Amino acid sequence: MKILGIETSCDETGVAVYSESEGLVSELLYSQIRLHKEFGGIIPELASRDHAQRLAGMTQKVLEQADLKMIDIDGIAYTLGPGLIGALLVGTSFASSLALKYEKKLLPVHHMEGHLFAPFIKQDIEYPFIALLVSGGHSLLVLVKSFKDYTVIGRSIDDAVGECFDKVARMLDLEYPGGPEIDRLAKMGNSDQYKFPRPLLHDGLNFSFSGLKTAVRYQVEKLNDQGFLLEDYIHDICASFQEAAIESLHHKCVKACNEFSVGNLIISGGVAANTRLRALFSESKNLNVIFPEFKLCTDNGAMIAYAGYLNFINNVTMDDIYSPRPRWDLNQLCKESSLDG
Ligand code: KG4
Ligand code: ZN
Numbered sequence: 001m002k003i004l005g006i007e008t009s010c011d012e013t014g015v016a017v018y019s020e021s022e023g024l025v026s027e028l029l030y031s032q033i034r035l036h037k038e039f040g041g042i043i044p045e046l047a048s049r050d051h052a053q054r055l056a057g058m059t060q061k062v063l064e065q066a067d068l069k070m071i072d073i074d075g076i077a078y079t080l081g082p083g084l085i086g087a088l089l090v091g092t093s094f095a096s097s098l099a100l101k102y103e104k105k106l107l108p109v110h111h112m113e114g115h116l117f118a119p120f121i122k123q124d125i126e127y128p129f130i131a132l133l134v135s136g137g138h139s140l141l142v143l144v145k146s147f148k149d150y151t152v153i154g155r156s157i158d159d160a161v162g163e164c165f166d167k168v169a170r171m172l173d174l175e176y177p178g179g180p181e182i183d184r185l186a187k188m189g190n191s192d193q194y195k196f197p198r199p200l201l202h203d204g205l206n207f208s209f210s211g212l213k214t215a216v217r218y219q220v221e222k223l224n225d226q227g228f229l230l231e232d233y234i235h236d237i238c239a240s241f242q243e244a245a246i247e248s249l250h251h252k253c254v255k256a257c258n259e260f261s262v263g264n265l266i267i268s269g270g271v272a273a274n275t276r277l278r279a280l281f282s283e284s285k286n287l288n289v290i291f292p293e294f295k296l297c298t299d300n301g302a303m304i305a306y307a308g309y310l311n312f313i314n315n316v317t318m319d320d321i322y323s324p325r326p327r328w329d330l331n332q333l334c335k336e337s338s339l340d341g
Contacts, residue, residue, distance in 0.1 A: 002068065003075045003312060004059070004098075005305025008051040008091030009083025009111045010136070011035075011042050014301030015058045017066050017073070018309050024121055026066035027302050028058045029295075033177065040176050041166070048086030055094045062301075070102045077308020080108035081325030082137070088324030096322055107308035108321040110333045112138060114303035115268040116150070118292035121306045129290075130262050132253050135269035135299075136162035136177070139207050139249075140330065141256050144266075147314055148334050153260070154205030154252055161245055162271045164209040168216050168241050172234055182238045183274050189239030194219055196244040198251065205256050207248060216241050246277045250284070257287055265289045273297040314339055 002025070007014035016027035032050050036042045063069060078095035081088055092108075099106040115133050117125075130153075133140040139161045141154035159167070162179055169178020174185075196215050199208040216237065223233050253265055265287050271277065272291055281289045296302060317338045 001074045001309070001312070002072055003077050003107065003305045003309045004062075004073045005109075005301045005303070005308055006055070006059070006076070006078040006091050006095050007111075007114070007299055007301045007304045008055070008087045008094075009079045009081070010087060010299060011047050012299040013051050013054045013058060014299060014304065015055070015062045016301035016305045017062060017068065018121070018302065018305035020309065020313075024302050024305075026062045026068075027300065028062050028065075029300050030054055030058065037176055040170060042084070044084045044086050047084060048090050051087055051090040055090065059094075059098075070098070070104075073102070073104060075105040075107045075308060075312050077107040077109050077304050077311070079111045079114065079304055080321060081111065081328035083111055083324075083326060085324060085326040088326065092322060092324050105312065106321060107311050108318055109304050109307045109311065110328060110330065111299075111304075112140065112330050113150075113333065114307045116142065116144065116266070117307050117310060118268050118296045118300075118303040119266055119290045121296065121302060122293065123290070126264055128260075128262050129264035129266050130253065130256050130260065131266040131268065132249060132272075133269045134161050134249065134267070134271035136160060136166065138269065139209070141205055141252060142330060143256075143260055143262070147310060148316070148337050148339060150330055150334050152329070152331050153256055154207065156207040156209060157200075158208055158210035159213060161207065161209055161249065162269070164213050164245060165242075165271065167213050171217055171220050172237065173230065177270075179271060179274065182242055183276065185235050186239040186242045186276060189235030189237070191239040191243035193236035194240035196240055198244055198248045201248065201251055205252050205259075207252060209245065209248075212241070212244055212248075242274070242276055246274065246280055249277065250280055253281070254284065254287070263288050266291075268292050268297060270298040
């Protein structure tokens with residue numbers, strides 16, 4: 001069985017083929033970062049147009065790379081949501097047209113379910129596990145008992161952690177997306193130099209990052225007022241901010257695993273590429289921490305193809321699969337998915 005996966009929820013066009021017998025056989029990823037960089041963030045209309053221009057060519061190339069034709073494909077998986085409405089519409093229309101033309105099964109995928117299972121493209125799943133899903137739009141802690149049995153047990157009450165990295169990076173005149181830049185600069189800084197808050201640390205399983213962002217803003221303003229140059233403090237600010245953000249995530253994950261007596265922790269989504277996060281979590285005793293490969297942390301077509309494959313073999317059906325869902329709660333996905341086809 002072979003599934004074509006199409007990801008267009010944000011600023012990456014991802015196309016891939018997952019094969020039941022051979023794993024990931026072909027993948028292509030185009031990042032629109034250069035397109036949006038000059039604006040310091042994503043311009044939704046530009047994102048949609050760029051997805052529309054690239055999808056057909058990339059799909060053809062992905063198939064050629066794997067020496068496949070549409071006739072060899074069993075199902076077409078695509079991101080139905082959450083994400084930017086225009087970008088989702090492009091992917092949904094493209095996948096639906098292909099499915100109609102070649103009479104293939106259409107497999108709508110929840111973008112966060114894609115991130116959730118990304119580590120398992122290369123290794124087997126052992127339930128139950130807790131998943132920390134950290135991206136530009138989400139910070140979720142999810143208890144996963146089995147396929148389609150997900151309970152969101154914690155989430156950010158304000159900014160997502162990736163969003164917070166991006167906003168702090170902007171304060172420091174770093175290019176978009178800020179996460180990788182902060183990660184790089186933090187390696188040359190002292191994380192004890194500035195004491196930033198770890199909000200909600202002793203309060204349930206939810207996260208909060210906007211207070212941390214504001215604390216960094218005040219510190220940067222203070223340093224500027226005192227006449228310091230950006231180059232004098234940027235490394236220490238990055239290291240101290242990153243440590244506060246990562247420690248908050250780590251603390252809640254350990255708490256969640258203890259509370260639910262679960263030893264397996266999956267960490268996925270763009271921020272899972274952070275080197276300090278990977279180091280800190282890897283030191284955690286009593287926890288079996290699993291990350292996707294680096295390239296599968298951020299958005300990609302492979303995770304959509306794989307989640308589509310899981311939906312296919314579990315005979316998942318869903319209503320209203322042609323209307324993109326810019327907002328789509330993960331808890332809702334489980335309620336509306338029927339497993340018996
Ligand atoms: O999962 P993703 O590619 O897209 C969304 O679904 O949002 O995540 C993108 C986010 C951005 O906020 C980016 O700054 C962040 O992931 N990110 C990082 C790193 N690489 C990407 N944050 C911290 N450290 C990194 N190395
Ligand atoms: Zn994502």
